[in-house]
Amino acid sequence: xxxxxxxxxxxxxxxxxxxxxxxxxxxxxxxxxxxxxxxxxxxxxxxxxxxxxxxxxxxxxxxxxxxxxxxxxxxxxxxxxxxxxxxxxxxxxxxxxxxxxxxxxxxxxxxxxxxxxxxxxxxxxxxxxxxxxxxxxxxxxxxxxxxxxxxxxxxxxxxxxxxxxxxxxxxxxxxxxxxxxxxxxxxxxxxxxxxxxxxxxxxxxxxxxxxxxxxxxxxxxxxxxxxxxxxxxxxxxxxxxxxxxxxxxxxxxxxxxxxxxxxxxxxxxxxxxxxxxxxxxxxxxxxxxxxxxxxxxxxxxxxxxxxxxxxxxxxxxxxxxxxxxxxxxxxxxxxxxxxxxxxxxxxxxxxxxxxxxxxxxxxxxxxxxxxxxxxxxxxxxxxxxxxxxxxxxxxxxxxxxxxxxxxxxxxxxxxxxxxxxxxxxxxxxxxxxxxxxxxxxxxxxxxxxxxxxxxxxxxxxxxxxxxxxxxxxxx
Numbered sequence: 001x002x003x004x005x006x007x008x009x010x011x012x013x014x015x016x017x018x019x020x021x022x023x024x025x026x027x028x029x030x031x032x033x034x035x036x037x038x039x040x041x042x043x044x045x046x047x048x049x050x051x052x053x054x055x056x057x058x059x060x061x062x063x064x065x066x067x068x069x070x071x072x073x074x075x076x077x078x079x080x081x082x083x084x085x086x087x088x089x090x091x092x093x094x095x096x097x098x099x100x101x102x103x104x105x106x107x108x109x110x111x112x113x114x115x116x117x118x119x120x121x122x123x124x125x126x127x128x129x130x131x132x133x134x135x136x137x138x139x140x141x142x143x144x145x146x147x148x149x150x151x152x153x154x155x156x157x158x159x160x161x162x163x164x165x166x167x168x169x170x171x172x173x174x175x176x177x178x179x180x181x182x183x184x185x186x187x188x189x190x191x192x193x194x195x196x197x198x199x200x201x202x203x204x205x206x207x208x209x210x211x212x213x214x215x216x217x218x219x220x221x222x223x224x225x226x227x228x229x230x231x232x233x234x235x236x237x238x239x240x241x242x243x244x245x246x247x248x249x250x251x252x253x254x255x256x257x258x259x260x261x262x263x264x265x266x267x268x269x270x271x272x273x274x275x276x277x278x279x280x281x282x283x284x285x286x287x288x289x290x291x292x293x294x295x296x297x298x299x300x301x302x303x304x305x306x307x308x309x310x311x312x313x314x315x316x317x318x319x320x321x322x323x324x325x326x327x328x329x330x331x332x333x334x335x336x337x338x339x340x341x342x343x344x345x346x347x348x349x350x351x352x353x354x355x356x357x358x359x360x361x362x363x364x365x366x367x368x369x370x371x372x373x374x375x376x377x378x379x380x381x382x383x384x385x386x387x388x389x390x391x392x393x394x395x396x397x398x399x400x401x402x403x404x405x406x407x408x409x410x411x412x413x414x415x416x417x418x419x420x421x422x423x424x425x426x427x428x429x430x431x432x433x434x435x436x437x438x439x440x441x442x443x444x445x446x447x448x449x450x451x452x453x454x455x456x457x458x459x460x461x462x463x464x465x466x467x468x469x470x471x472x473x474x475x
Contacts, residue, residue: 056402144318188213281300
C-alpha cells in the first residue's frame with residue numbers, strides 16, 4: 001500500500017489539467033464549492049449555449065455527483081490546485097489495495113490476496129486514471145472503489161450475519177451509482193452467491209436482506225435523480241437519453257469491434273491474462289464452486305454487456321479489475337505448485353515470471369518514471385499570473401483552452417470571437433472584455449473602446465510544441 005501510494009502521488013504531480021476528461025470534472029468541481037446542488041461548467045455564461053453540449057453548457061449533469069462533490073470538498077479544504085483535485089482518487093485507490101487483499105484472502109488465502117493486492121497496486125491503468133491522465137479518470141476510480149467496497153461488506157455480512165454490514169452494502173452500491181450509474185448492480189448477484197454459499201441464512205432471511213439492500217441503495221441514489229429532474233428538467237432528460245445511447249449508438253467516435261475488451265485486457269493487465277482467465281473459468285464450471293462463480297460473474301457479466309454496447313472505452317470495465325487480479329494470482333500459485341515435479345519446469349518459470357513482469361512493464365510505460373517531461377508547463381503559470389490581476393466580471397475571447405483557463409482564473413472564456421455589437425453590449429453591461437491578440441482578431445474588434453488585448457498565443461503554441469515533442473518521444 002505504501003509503494004502503491006508513492007506511485008499514485010508521483011503520477012498525480014502533473015501540475016496542469018489533462019485534456020480528457022479531467023479538465024471538465026475539475027471545473028465543475030471547482031464551481032460546486034460555491035453551490036453544491038447546482039453543478040455548472042460555464043458558471044456565468046455570457047453567450048448563448050446549447051444545453052445538450054456537455055463540453056460548453058451551463059448546468060452540467062453529464063456525470064453523477066459524488067466524485068465531483070468529493071473533489072470539491074477536497075479543494076475547499078486544502079485549496080484549488082491539481083494535486084488536491086486528485087487527492088480523493090489517490091486515497092481511494094490506495095485503500096483499494098487493502099480491500100483487494102482482504103477480498104482475495106477470503107476467496108482463496110493470504111498468499112493469493114497479497115499477489116492480487118500487488119497487481120492492483122502497480123496496475124498502470126488504475127494509476128493513470130488516479131492521476132487524471134486518461135479519459136474518464138476520477139469518475140471510474142470512484143466507481144471501482146465503491147463496487148469493491150460493496151463486495152467487501154457482502155463478504156463481512158455472509159460471515160458475521162450482522163444487518164449493519166448489509167446496510168453498508170446498500171450504501172456502497174448507492175454510492176457507486178452516484179459515481180457512475182447502474183452497472184453497480186453487478187454486486188447483487190455476487191452478494192446472492194456469497195450468502196447462499198455461506199449456508200448461514202434461510203430463504204426468508206435472504207429475501208428480506210436482499211430487499212433491505214435494494215431499499216438502502218434506492219434511498220442513497222434516488223433523491224439526486226429526482227432533484228435534477230425537477231430543478232434542471234431539460235438537461236436531466238437529455239442526459240438520461242444520452243446515457244442510454246451509449247448502448248445503442250456510437251458516441252463521440254468511441255467504439256470498437258465486439259472483441260474490443262477481449263483485446264484490450266492484454267494491454268491493461270498483461271499479454272498473458274488470457275491464461276488465468278481461461279483456466280479460472282474452466283475451474284469454476286468444473287468445480288461448481290460458488291465463490292469462483294462470484295468472481296467470474298464480477299468480470300463476465302460486465303465484460304459481455306459492454307462488449308455488446310456500441311460505445312466502448314477502455315475504463316468501462318475497470319470495476320472488474322480486482323476479479324482479474326484474483327484470477328491471475330490464483331493461477332500463479334497453481335503453476336508455482338504444479339511446476340515442481342514437471343519436466344518442463346523452465347517453461348513454467350518463464351510464465352510465472354511474465355505474469356508479474358508484463359504488468360510491471362506496463363506500469364512503467366504508464367507512469368513514465370524515467371521520462372523527462374515538463375510537468376509544470378509555462379502556459380499554466382502564465383494563466384495563474386493572469387488571475388492575480390483580479391479582473392472583475394472578466395470575459396476572455398479567442399483562447400483555445402477555455403475550460404482550463406476558467407479553472408485557473410475567475411474569467412469566463414470562449415474560443416471564438418463574437419461580433420462587434422455583442423462585445424459592445426457586454427462592455428455596456430460592465431464586463432471587462434479581454435481578447436487574445438493573434439492573427440485571427442478582426443481589425444474592427446481591436447478598435448472597440450474598452451477592449452483589452454492580451455497576448456496568449458505564445459502559450460498555446462508552446463503547449464502544442466511540447467505536445468508534439470512528447471508524442472514523438474513516446475512514438
